[in-house]
Amino acid sequence: MSDKSSEKDQALMEKIVSLCKRRGFIFQSAEIYGGANGCWDYGPLGAELKRNLKDYWWRKNVQEREDILGLDGSILTLESVLEASGHLGGFSDPMCDCLLTKARLRADEIDPQSGTSYHYTGASHEESGWSVERPYSVLLSENQDENKARKTARLYYSQFLSDKQISPKKLELAGESTEEVTDSTSYNPENGSLLTAAREFNLMFKTKMGASADENDPKGTAYLRPETAQTIFVQFKNVVDSNRVKLPFGIAQIGKSFRNEINPRNYTFRSREFEQMEIEYFCREEDGMRLTDEWLETRLSFYEEIGIPREHLHVLDVPDGERAHYSKRTYDIEYEFPFGIQELEGVAYRTDYDLKKHREHSGKPIEFFDDEAKEKLLPHVVEPSAGCDRTILALICEAYDEETITDDKGKEETRIVMRFSPRMAPIKVAVLPLLKNKPELVVKAREVQSMLTPFMNVFYDETAAIGRRYRRQDEVGTPFCVTIDFETLGENGDEDKDTVTIRERDSMEQRRIPISELREYLLDAIV
Numbered sequence: 421m422s423d424k425s426s427e428k429d430q431a432l433m434e435k436i437v438s439l440c441k442r443r444g445f446i447f448q449s450a451e452i453y454g455g456a457n458g459c460w461d462y463g464p465l466g467a468e469l470k471r472n473l474k475d476y477w478w479r480k481n482v483q484e485r486e487d488i489l490g491l492d493g494s495i496l497t498l499e500s501v502l503e504a505s506g507h508l509g510g511f512s513d514p515m516c517d518c519l520l521t522k523a524r525l526r527a528d529e530i531d532p533q534s535g536t537s538y539h540y541t542g543a544s545h546e547e548s549g550w551s552v553e554r555p556y557s558v559l560l561s562e563n564q565d566e567n568k569a570r571k572t573a574r575l576y577y578s579q580f581l582s583d584k585q586i587s588p589k590k591l592e593l594a595g596e597s598t599e600e601v602t603d604s605t606s607y608n609p610e611n612g613s614l615l616t617a618a619r620e621f622n623l624m625f626k627t628k629m630g631a632s633a634d635e636n637d638p639k640g641t642a643y644l645r646p647e648t649a650q651t652i653f654v655q656f657k658n659v660v661d662s663n664r665v666k667l668p669f670g671i672a673q674i675g676k677s678f679r680n681e682i683n684p685r686n687y688t689f690r691s692r693e694f695e696q697m698e699i700e701y702f703c704r705e706e707d708g709m710r711l712t713d714e715w716l717e718t719r720l721s722f723y724e725e726i727g728i729p730r731e732h733l734h735v736l737d738v739p740d741g742e743r744a745h746y747s748k749r750t751y752d753i754e755y756e757f758p759f760g761i762q763e764l765e766g767v768a769y770r771t772d773y774d775l776k777k778h779r780e781h782s783g784k785p786i787e788f789f790d791d792e793a794k795e796k797l798l799p800h801v802v803e804p805s806a807g808c809d810r811t812i813l814a815l816i817c818e819a820y821d822e823e824t825i826t827d828d829k830g831k832e833e834t835r836i837v838m839r840f841s842p843r844m845a846p847i848k849v850a851v852l853p854l855l856k857n858k859p860e861l862v863v864k865a866r867e868v869q870s871m872l873t874p875f876m877n878v879f880y881d882e883t884a885a886i887g888r889r890y891r892r893q894d895e896v897g898t899p900f901c902v903t904i905d906f907e908t909l910g911e912n913g914d915e916d917k918d919t920v921t922i923r924e925r926d927s928m929e930q931r932r933i934p935i936s937e938l939r940e941y942l943l944d945a946i947v
């Protein structure tokens with residue numbers, strides 16, 4: 421990506437973040453207390469948008485399918501579950517710290533750098549007799565002045581001064597030597613400072629369950645689940661025993677997951693608390709690969725149905741060696757976010773790994789009896805695992821648009837319009853009486869509002885000029901505005917009595933429609 425296009429994309433992202441706050445889609449969690457890093461709160465419109473996404477996902481994947489059942493499992497998860505699943509031992513990211521700023525970085529996300537490394541053995545302050553012996557290095561790229569290395573090193577050593585009145589500039593550096601390095605990931609790309617060696621950091625949030633003071637009580641420790649999937653595997657037998665199912669069949673769940681991400685970033689993209697929409701689709705081993713490919717197509721269609729076009733999605737067939745050890749095939753579905761092409765969902769063939777592990781660790785027989793084949797078996801599983809918050813972010817990025825329009829007086833203005841698909845739009849229709857000081861218009865508008873509210877999210881607005889009210893709705897992506905005017909009241913003759921003007925957000929076209937047809941018209945568009 422060129423510098424120009426990355427600047428443009430950064431500016432676009434800033435506009436999106438600003439609109440989300442201004443219009444109540446997304447707020448930083450605990451903002452008035454300085455903000456909780458990696459946590460986000462959805463405002464009134466964000467909550468509607470999220471609900472629409474989750475409801476549609478649930479409808480398509482559970483209610484409209486005979487082969488998938490729903491589950492709503494607990495977030496608090498026993499240590500034994502996560503020990504069996506491998507999360508306790510292996511759910512970690514490599515982490516390192518900047519020796520200068522103490523910033524924590526994901527070691528596997530540091531871009532390799534080349535240049536001259538300036539090494540030091542320590543520093544001293546002659547006047548006070550203070551000294552420290554400790555190796556430290558700074559990496560400079562080709563055109564940087566060597567004094568930058570010395571300045572950074574002095575700042576580093578000044579941390580160990582007990583007398584904070586001594587200026588870092590007064591420190592004498594010891595043992596300077598240089599070395600050419602290529603493709604090193606040992607230095608902070610932000611400031612060239614040496615990093616600590618990478619160490620593994622478990623991403624799970626741990627907590628205490630109940631009042632047990634015994635550190636070794638296996639039921640006294642719980643974790644906030646790092647994925648919804650494990651609840652499904654652990655409840656597999658109960659779901660099978662309480663329902664009549666035959667292979668292949670799935671169990672679906674929407675719910676919160678938690679990961680103590682080292683570097684939450686890109687707005688809501690990498691959060692510490694987020695929602696997943698996961699399906700574990702159980703099948704016979706011989707069907708695993710085929711069903712993985714079929715699920716990929718089903719999931720790609722889903723994104724198109726909610727307004728994310730295929731041409732903005734990418735499929736990464738994760739190569740051998742980069743997949744989780746239990747996966748025989750994984751497709752990442754990625755979206756072109758303004759900050760880069762990044763993962764929205766993983767479709768993974770997890771084999772029988774998880775059920776096998778839970779059978780082994782729990783000691784319980786969790787096999788499935790296949791009635792047709794008359795055999796007991798441990799099913800394999802295909803897992804389409806989508807991030808709800810990431811999909812919301814993709815919907816918002818996809819919807820954001822600015823266009824220049826000319827008003828009736830020939831004046832140009834910028835129209836900000838969120839082009840959500842009507843199916844996802846937080847507000848489906850705005851009902852607007854032309855004037856608020858004409859009681860008949862207000863009464864009629866309230867009637868239209870009451871007629872529609874049992875079926876969809878309706879917004880009533882009687883303040884400001886009608887053009888301004890349209891713009892306000894464009895900015896939050898309301899696909900339709902309905903205006904109650906004098907024709908509605910029959911003041912211009914009987915022909916248009918009990919009709920309203922319906923204005924379409926994207927084309928801005930307006931036409932008249934009888935109130936009696938309004939509900940069906942809108943329902944057809946938003947279903």
Ligand code: GAP
Pocket residue numbers: 646647648649679681688689690691692693694696698763764765766803805806807808809810
């Ligand atoms: N059960 C499989 C699983 O959890 P994953 O690839 O780690 O796989 C699945 O997560 C999806 O959950 C991702 O594709 C992403 O959409 C979402 N997700 C994962 N970590 C996230 C985070 N820190 N913030 C927001 N969404 C996240």
